[in-house]
Amino acid sequence: MQPVPLTLVTIIAEHVLKEKLLFELRQIGVSGYTTSEVEGRGSRGVRASEWQGSNVKIETLVSVEKSERILEMVSREYFAHYAVIVYRVPVEALRAEKFA
Amino acid sequence: MQPVPLTLVTIIAEHVLKEKLLFELRQIGVSGYTTSEVEGRGSRGVRASEWQGSNVKIETLVSVEKSERILEMVSREYFAHYAVIVYRVPVEALRAEKFA
Amino acid sequence: MQPVPLTLVTIIAEHVLKEKLLFELRQIGVSGYTTSEVEGRGSRGVRASEWQGSNVKIETLVSVEKSERILEMVSREYFAHYAVIVYRVPVEALRAEKFA
Amino acid sequence: METLEIIRVNLLSPLVLAFVLGIIATLVKSDVEIPEPIYKFLSLYLLFSIGIRGGVELATVSFAEFWLPAVVTMFMAVAIPTWSYLIVRSVGRMDVANAAAIAAHYGSVSSVTFVAAISLMESLNQPFEAYIPTLAALAEWGIIVGLFIARWRMGTAGSIGDVVRDTLAGRSVILLMGGLVLGLIIGEDGYAPIAPVFTDLFRGFLTIFLLEMGMVAARQLREFAKVGPFMVGFGTVMPVINGIVGITLGTFAGMSLGGAFILGCIAASASYIDAPAAVRATIPQANPSIYLTASLGITLPFNLIVGFPIYFAYTSWLHGLVNGGM
Amino acid sequence: METLEIIRVNLLSPLVLAFVLGIIATLVKSDVEIPEPIYKFLSLYLLFSIGIRGGVELATVSFAEFWLPAVVTMFMAVAIPTWSYLIVRSVGRMDVANAAAIAAHYGSVSSVTFVAAISLMESLNQPFEAYIPTLAALAEWGIIVGLFIARWRMGTAGSIGDVVRDTLAGRSVILLMGGLVLGLIIGEDGYAPIAPVFTDLFRGFLTIFLLEMGMVAARQLREFAKVGPFMVGFGTVMPVINGIVGITLGTFAGMSLGGAFILGCIAASASYIDAPAAVRATIPQANPSIYLTASLGITLPFNLIVGFPIYFAYTSWLHGLVNGGM
Amino acid sequence: METLEIIRVNLLSPLVLAFVLGIIATLVKSDVEIPEPIYKFLSLYLLFSIGIRGGVELATVSFAEFWLPAVVTMFMAVAIPTWSYLIVRSVGRMDVANAAAIAAHYGSVSSVTFVAAISLMESLNQPFEAYIPTLAALAEWGIIVGLFIARWRMGTAGSIGDVVRDTLAGRSVILLMGGLVLGLIIGEDGYAPIAPVFTDLFRGFLTIFLLEMGMVAARQLREFAKVGPFMVGFGTVMPVINGIVGITLGTFAGMSLGGAFILGCIAASASYIDAPAAVRATIPQANPSIYLTASLGITLPFNLIVGFPIYFAYTSWLHGLVNGGM
């Protein structure tokens, strides 16, 4: 099985955005995602969820095109008011067909 | 200390595979690994562990050759019946001798 | 919004180093970081925190220059006596101004 | 009971002392820690327990005695956010988003204040109405009113529909009302075998919970400087006003001394879980430093330590006046 | 006790009501949540408590009364998976992997059903045999039988050796049998100081646990559509058949009314933790949607709500017949 | 009580049996697991409970009876790490870093040993001094002495200032001393309503905690081979010496039988949480396999299973001698 190039997009956001972001990812048509609980510190001060202690990290393997749309969505919808960062890195994955 | 190129292989799998995968990684001779609890959604439906809520993410820093063998192992043993994805990305790490 | 190149530095260390490492990162002037609880196995044997079960993973998005300083700091201060690994990977992120 | 005596009883109760110990532990940077799952469990347990115990007694309540307190509570769920909003806007000169956010917090209920108020009445052997959990659930609606104000004044404020649904099906409402129905159905006999958990452990678990809340409040208090003098004043004066209104209305609605006191505490308290989450999702422009620090860092300790004796003294005095003696 | 009365007692018990509340909370998408560590702890506590309490009474048990029920349970651990397999193959027309997977589930024990059955007998003041935890541990072997069927019919099914070891050293077995031995050694006197935790809190903690199990079952129930009508029928009829067999064999093996009822519930229940994990690891071809939804989404609620009264009515009737009156 | 009898009582107590069950569960590779948040909560609960209960009784304590035991404890906090260091250096021939690390461990307190010692006295109805939690808090200073030795002999050993602060504001100290003050303030009356949690549940929760500690100790025991024969000897002989010293000093300082026994256990025990964390941060050259395996894998089980009867027999004998009969 030959590895194929894909893009891994990582979003780190305050917890209150979790369901919204996953909903938007499904709208964009990602084939799957993986979430985990993280903590963090960035440019924003206290957040509503901070005393409850956590951010969410969302990782999704997608095509380059979809990664563009995700970056665009996050910056358009959430950058203004929320604590959120997003980055992407090219990776090689097996089973390309899954991530179409 | 000069950073050296290595490959970071990430496996995300349903929890029931954790011990098996780590065993296989040790067989392949990885120098170490890091695991964490994640949740996820992919192409498979409900899984045995799903109502208990979690996948495992296994990350291991290895040489390119070993990364080939890991990808091959995962695809051979687990792709058919299990919820598992695997990808790799080139990184730079310190202490190359550790990851021989 | 145009993605800009940055470096993602990942440190995995025994838990007892968490506060010290974050302190050093702030000294170096990182704009933020994200931490999570992981478990792991490497070349070192039992560690003080091991029976309590966890390592810490620290991820920080920085410029290449700062990534150099972080690698240098970790190798200088912690490689001799502690269980710690560090690696970096180039990524593309939005909002470059944040990570100056 | 005299005012001094009630101050003493409150200040020297295990609950308040544990809260203060939590504050101290944080100030001296201790690593004392109640793990989050335990915190969440205790919070669920306390609400569920209050619901069930209310339910067990509920059989004796008639609609006649219930409807007026319910109307009064609904009135406050509208009125308190409204005047909170107006005060923050006019006196505090804050923008619409922050004012509406604060209104949503002070308009709804802090479950720990509510639970501690019940516990105080129990420890003073002051009976209170079995339907009290229902009033707490109704008071949760204050959040929605706060968010409606935001939408109305700002044109947009996320989807209010979701918030209404989330509030109605929210943790606190389900646990209080679900517990109430469960208690009503099982009655005294069904309750007996679970009483060791839901009655006997209540005060001790609440003590541990307050240890944690003290730590949480103290961490939030560090943001003190950021909120400015207006919010410090607001965070201490507003609860007293709301508390007095709640007690007065409760008393005239025919509630017992204990019941009117608890309703006053519901009114005086500011939400620190449900409101922050709802506000963050719908009014992201508002600054969490302000509303969280006010409700969690200022009003919560104020109510527990200073407010309770004031409210109880006022309730006693008013009941003496209205009913001609306690 | 009359059948109607037992239906009432069961339906209106805090346990079943908490379970139903959990189902409702999930259906209305509430954010009520029992954190996973609490869930795991309660599950450990309940099994350990049953083990210890059985052990404390065990001194009075003679081998003579124990051996027949033990043999009967071992027989069922072989027979139930076998006929479950045959029924799923012939009537359900499923493939070998899925049939064997289902056999492993219905052949073993749901610990929550087992614990709830014990609690029901306690609340009805029906005594039962002290060695009951041993029977539950023996019944766990049904998993292994299910996996043997898979290996035998499919040529390969992972390493059965591991599964045997995992079952013998599994959580449930260690807690039940370890608790039993511990209880036997400490006796009444040693038990007294720990009784507040292991006896007094039992019913209340079980109530909270069932609140969570209701949420879990309801989430699984959403997969309902995927399993098809056969599995819905199987998930409700199979437990009744197995339950009746268990009760009948238990009764003829000389067990008390309470004991035979509990053995029936062991037989009727389908594992939702140990079996899924073992099956996933050894028969990955089988579809978890099917076996998990059947055992967790259908059979668990069925047993708790509908099954218990049926099994108890049958047990009473049979005991009346055999022993000439209750 | 005779020595054989105390061996029996200790070995067959639920606490030790649960500990042994934990060891067995780990040896047979069972998946029994106490989730970490539960473990942390129980550990907090046990210390807090001991603090509060001590505080409730503290009103009766005069400074006259307290000061000598306090001085004795402070003496031991200096002496025990010192002679531990010297023995490890001279007999064990280890390097400075490892010797100082071991000194810090054996110089301070294992909270589970301390709590279990208190529980043993309670179950034997042996009264002990209310100020005992203070002694445990003082004994924590042994860690600092160990680290001072490291700094003194090695030139550098991280920042001792931080360690002093961390020890003074550490979890154990805050919970024990905070609980003590809380208990002192609330008194008997204030304690009554929280007694169901802090008194009644104590022994049962400790049993569950020891189940987990057995698993932890057994996992650590696997490192046995790595530590070598000297550490095995040290880990069993050193506690006996320290225990006897503690008991003797306590007795001559006028403590009761129960109190002297507990002080002996404080002396005999080796820290397994606070010391490892402090040592790892300040003496990273020291090998955790050695100090953790010794304190957690060897000394902890030794004290709980073998040490307690020895210490109690010695305490009884000494008290008989000094006070002319028990």
Ligand SMILES: Nc1ncnc2c1ncn2[C@@H]1O[C@H](COP(=O)(O)O)[C@@H](O)[C@H]1O
């Ligand atoms: N430079 C960074 N590196 C890694 N994570 C970051 C960085 N900046 C922010 N974050 C994460 O993103 C979250 C939101 O960041 P911010 O919007 O800057 O407050 C933080 O809580 C961190 O978890």
Ligand SMILES: Nc1ncnc2c1ncn2[C@@H]1O[C@H](COP(=O)(O)O)[C@@H](O)[C@H]1O
């Ligand atoms: N496109 C994706 N991006 C990130 N994680 C994924 C993706 N697809 C699947 N996963 C993860 O891999 C697990 C198994 O995927 P699957 O086999 O597709 O069900 C999921 O539960 C996710 O945690």
Ligand SMILES: Nc1ncnc2c1ncn2[C@@H]1O[C@H](COP(=O)(O)O)[C@@H](O)[C@H]1O
């Ligand atoms: N090759 C590796 N790949 C991934 N993580 C590693 C690797 N080696 C070590 N680690 C992580 O780094 C920690 C410390 O490693 P070590 O210093 O080798 O004991 C381990 O506990 C792992 O979490």
Ligand code: NA
């Ligand atoms: Na309010």
Ligand code: NA
């Ligand atoms: Na069964």
Ligand code: NA
């Ligand atoms: Na010691």
